[in-house]
Amino acid sequence: MAAKKLNIKDKYRLLTRDLDWDFSYEDPKKAFPYEEFEGIKITDWNKWEDPFRLTMDSYWKYQAEKEKKLYAILDAFSQNNGHLNVVDPRYVNAVKIFLTGVSPLEYQAYQGFAHVGRQFSGVGARVACQMQSLDELRHVQTQIHAMSHYNKFFDGFQEFSHMHDRVWYLSVPRSFFTDARSAGPFEFMIAIGFSFEYVLTNLLFVPFMSGAAHNGDMATVTFGFSAQSDEARHMTLGLEVIKFLLEQHEDNVPIVQKWIDKWFWRGTRLLTIVAMMMDYMLPNKVMSWKEAWEVYFEEAGGALFKDLARYGITMPKYADVIEKEKEHISHQAWWTFYTHGHAAGFHTWIPSDQELDWLSEKYPDTFDKYYRPMWELAKEQEAKGERFYTSGLPQLCQTCQIPMLFTEMDNPNQNSMRDTVYQGERYHFCSDGCCDIFKEEPEKYVQAWLPVHQIFQGNCGGPEVGDILSDFYRMNVGVDNMDIKGSPDEQRWNKWKGVA
Amino acid sequence: MPVFALKPGYQGERMDRVENFGGNQIVYFGWDEHRMFCAAKAFPLPPSMPFSAVMDQILPEAFSQHPEFSQINWDTVEWMLNNEPFKPQLNVSLEAQGVDHKSMIRFKTPELKGYNGLGV
Numbered sequence: 001m002a003a004k005k006l007n008i009k010d011k012y013r014l015l016t017r018d019l020d021w022d023f024s025y026e027d028p029k030k031a032f033p034y035e036e037f038e039g040i041k042i043t044d045w046n047k048w049e050d051p052f053r054l055t056m057d058s059y060w061k062y063q064a065e066k067e068k069k070l071y072a073i074l075d076a077f078s079q080n081n082g083h084l085n086v087v088d089p090r091y092v093n094a095v096k097i098f099l100t101g102v103s104p105l106e107y108q109a110y111q112g113f114a115h116v117g118r119q120f121s122g123v124g125a126r127v128a129c130q131m132q133s134l135d136e137l138r139h140v141q142t143q144i145h146a147m148s149h150y151n152k153f154f155d156g157f158q159e160f161s162h163m164h165d166r167v168w169y170l171s172v173p174r175s176f177f178t179d180a181r182s183a184g185p186f187e188f189m190i191a192i193g194f195s196f197e198y199v200l201t202n203l204l205f206v207p208f209m210s211g212a213a214h215n216g217d218m219a220t221v222t223f224g225f226s227a228q229s230d231e232a233r234h235m236t237l238g239l240e241v242i243k244f245l246l247e248q249h250e251d252n253v254p255i256v257q258k259w260i261d262k263w264f265w266r267g268t269r270l271l272t273i274v275a276m277m278m279d280y281m282l283p284n285k286v287m288s289w290k291e292a293w294e295v296y297f298e299e300a301g302g303a304l305f306k307d308l309a310r311y312g313i314t315m316p317k318y319a320d321v322i323e324k325e326k327e328h329i330s331h332q333a334w335w336t337f338y339t340h341g342h343a344a345g346f347h348t349w350i351p352s353d354q355e356l357d358w359l360s361e362k363y364p365d366t367f368d369k370y371y372r373p374m375w376e377l378a379k380e381q382e383a384k385g386e387r388f389y390t391s392g393l394p395q396l397c398q399t400c401q402i403p404m405l406f407t408e409m410d411n412p413n414q415n416s417m418r419d420t421v422y423q424g425e426r427y428h429f430c431s432d433g434c435c436d437i438f439k440e441e442p443e444k445y446v447q448a449w450l451p452v453h454q455i456f457q458g459n460c461g462g463p464e465v466g467d468i469l470s471d472f473y474r475m476n477v478g479v480d481n482m483d484i485k486g487s488p489d490e491q492r493w494n495k496w497k498g499v500a
Numbered sequence: 501m502p503v504f505a506l507k508p509g510y511q512g513e514r515m516d517r518v519e520n521f522g523g524n525q526i527v528y529f530g531w532d533e534h535r536m537f538c539a540a541k542a543f544p545l546p547p548s549m550p551f552s553a554v555m556d557q558i559l560p561e562a563f564s565q566h567p568e569f570s571q572i573n574w575d576t577v578e579w580m581l582n583n584e585p586f587k588p589q590l591n592v593s594l595e596a597q598g599v600d601h602k603s604m605i606r607f608k609t610p611e612l613k614g615y616n617g618l619g620v
Contacts, residue, residue: 037506184504336538373618377536377567392562394539395528395604404539413533413619415540419582419604425514426582426602428528443503447512456544457520 012053020123032121038184041249045122048244051236054131063138066226070142073222078149085216087283089154089493090484093346094211094281095147095220096156100345101173101273102204103143104164108177110136112188119185125244128237132193135230142226146219154489156346156480159473163345166460167473168451169337171401175448176270180263182444186245187259193238195263197231199304202296204274205231207286211277214284246311253312262440264316265433268325269400275330276337279359280351288362293326318433324409327363331371336405338378339390343465345475347484350378370412387483393452393465398427398445399434406430422446518601525601527594529554529562532608533619536566540604547595551588568612578608 006014023031035042076082086092110133117129151157164170180191209224245252275289287295305315334348341348351359356375359367381388394403408416418435419428422442429435438445454460461472469475484490493499503510518525525547530540541562545554555574563569579586582603589597599605614620 034506038504184506187504332538335535339536339538370619373615373620374535377615377620388536388565390537391565392541392543395530395542407535413535413614415530415532415535417530417540417604425517426600428602428604441501441503443505443510443512445512446514446516449515452542453516453521453526456524456526456542458522 008053008055008058011055011057012050015055016050016124016127028121032119034119034185035121038186039255040184040186040245040252042122043248045120045124047247048122048124049240050124050128051240052128052233054128054233059131059134063134066229067138067142070222070226071145074146074149074219077146077219077222082218083150083153084496085218087215089489090281090347090349091215091217091283092150092154092489093156093348093484094208094277095150095217096154096346097273097277097281098208098220099143099147099157100160100163100167101170103140103147104161104170105173105177106136106140106143108174108181109192110134110140112177112181112192115181116185116188125241128240129189132230132234132237135234139223139227139230142223146223149219153492155476155487156489159475162474166451167345167475168343171449171451172273173270175401176266179266179444186241186255189238189241190245190256190259191263191266193234194242195260196267198235198238199264199297199301200267200271201231201235202300203271203292206296207278207292208274210286211282211284214286215282242308243311246308246313250312257313258440260313261317262437265318265431265437266400268322269402269430269434272329272333272402275326276333279330279362280334280355285355285358288359289330290326290362293322298323317436318431321409321431321433325406327366328370328407328409328412331359331363331367331374332405332407335371335374336394336403339388340394341482342389343469344481345473346480347482347487347489349484350375350382366412393455395428396450396452397430397434398448398450399429399437401448401450402430404428404430516602521601525594525603527599528602528604529559530604530606531563531566532606534563534566534568534614535620536615537563540606545594547600548593550591550593551597552590554588554594555590567615568609571612572609573611576610578610580604580606580608 029036083092113129113133113136117126117133120126120129147157164174177192180188183191205224205228209221209228212218212220212224242256245256275293278286278289278292302315305313337344338348338350356372360372363371378388394405396402397404404415404417406416408414416431417428418430418432419426420435420439421427422438425446427438427442427445429438451460455462455468460468462468466477469481470477475481479488503512516526521544523546524544526542527545528540528542531537543558543562545558560569579588581599586605594603
C-alpha cells in the first residue's frame, strides 16, 4: 500500500515542530545567546502561529513559477529594447537610485533574516525568517537582473555594489540596515519586519511601482509585482511577531513601543528619498508624496495602530511632526541633490514649468511660499550660465546621516538643528527624533561612519572632491553626474529618438 | 542605558574624536534663513586659526555663491556659538574664544532675508 500523502497542515507541523530537538545536556541559553539580552520575555514559543504555514516544497513550487514568469518578461523586455519605451531619460535616474540605494538593502535584509533565522529558540519563527531570507536574496538578484538592461544604455549603474559602502548619500540606507542588523533579533524583527515592511514599504512598492508603469518601465514593474507578492507574506510575519511579543508578557510592551518609535522615525527619514523620487523624478506623476503618505500611513497605519491599542501600543512618537513634514521633505531633498548634482551618481534638473505647476496644485499651502522661489533662483543662475552647484560639504545628522536639510515645522525657512554632549563630545542631529534615538543608546551611534568626517580624516582618498568621486566612489565624473542637460545620457536618448 | 549589547559594559569606538583629524577640528557654519544652502557646512580648521581668517576665507568659500552675500553688513550680524549669543573677536584664535571640535557657528543677517525676502 502506498504511503499516505501528508496534508499541508501536517507537513507544516512536522517541519516546524518535529524537526526541532530538545536540549537534554546543553544549556539552551548557550545555543540561543541572543534571545534574552534585549529584555524580551518569551514564556511559550508554542503559541507562535506561522501566518502562512509555508513548507519547503510548496515554497519552491510557488517561487519557481514566479521566477519563470519574471524572467520570460525580462527577456522580452531586453529583446525588444524596452529601454526605448520609457517616457523620458530623466526617469532612468530614479532607477539608478533604486539600484544603488534600495537593492543593496534587499541583500542586507537577506543577511539580517538569515542571522535571525538562527537566533530564535522557537522553531516556527526560525523557519519563517529563513524563508524570508531566501525571498530577500531573490529580490536583490531579480532587481539587479532587471536593471542590468539599463546599464547597457545609460551611465551610473556600473559600480552600485562598490558605491553602497562608500558614497555619502548611500550611507543613509546603509546605516539604517547596519543599525537594525547590529541590534538584537527581536529589535531587528520590529525594525525591518514590522516598522519598515508592514508600516512603511507600501509607500515604496505600491506608488513607486505604479510610477514605473506610468513611465513605461516594464522591467521595474515586473520585479516590483514579483517582489510585492512576497511582501504580503513578510508583512504578515512582521505583524505576527509584534502580536506574539505583546501577548507573551506585559513587560514586553514598553520595549516594543520604544522600538516602534525609533524605527518609525528612522524609516520615515529613509523614505525621504522615495518622496523625492515620486514628486520630482517621475516625469509622469502618479500621486504626490503627500497623498501617498495620507493613504498609506495616515489611513492604513492609523487603522493598524487602532488595532494595536488593545495591547497598550500608541501611535509612534513624533507622528505629529511627520504629518507636517509631508508638505516639505520631497522639496527639501530634491533641492539638496540638485545643489549637490556634481557629487551624485545620477543626473539632476530644474523641474519644468508644468511640473512646478503640478507641485503648486498638490502642495497649495507650501510649494509657492517656500519652494518655487528656490527654482526661480536656480533658473536665474542657470540663465547666467552659472548652474548652481553648492561648494563644500554639509553637516550630517549623527543618527540618520542625512545632511541636516530638514527645517523647523513652525518656521520652515529655518533648518532644524539639535545637539547633545555625551562624554565631553558634541553630537548634532536633524530632529528631536534622531536626537532621542542617540540618547537612548549613545555608545552605538558614537561609532557612526559619517562620510563628511571620514573625508576630512583622509580615509576616502582625495583631498580634492573630484578625486574622491572618481577614485574612492568610482563615479565617472562629468558623465554619471551633473545636470541631465548636455549629459551623454541625454545625447544618446536624442539620437535614438531622432531629436536634434 | 548607553547601549543594549550582549556583552555587559560594551563601548563603541568614537569615530570622530578630534585626534582623528590630523591637527584640525571640525567647525560647522550656518547662515540662518538662507535655504539656498541645504544645510550648514562643515570645515576642518586648525584650532589656532584667528577668526579673521574665517571671515576672509571660510565664510566666502561657504556662502559667497548667494547673491546676497556681498551685501551683508557685518556690523549688524548676530552670531550664535553652540546656541549661545557670541561676539567673535577677529584677532583671537578659534580655540581661545571657545570654538572647539564640532562647534556650530550660526549667523543671522537682520537686513537680508534671503532671495526676494523669502528665506532662500
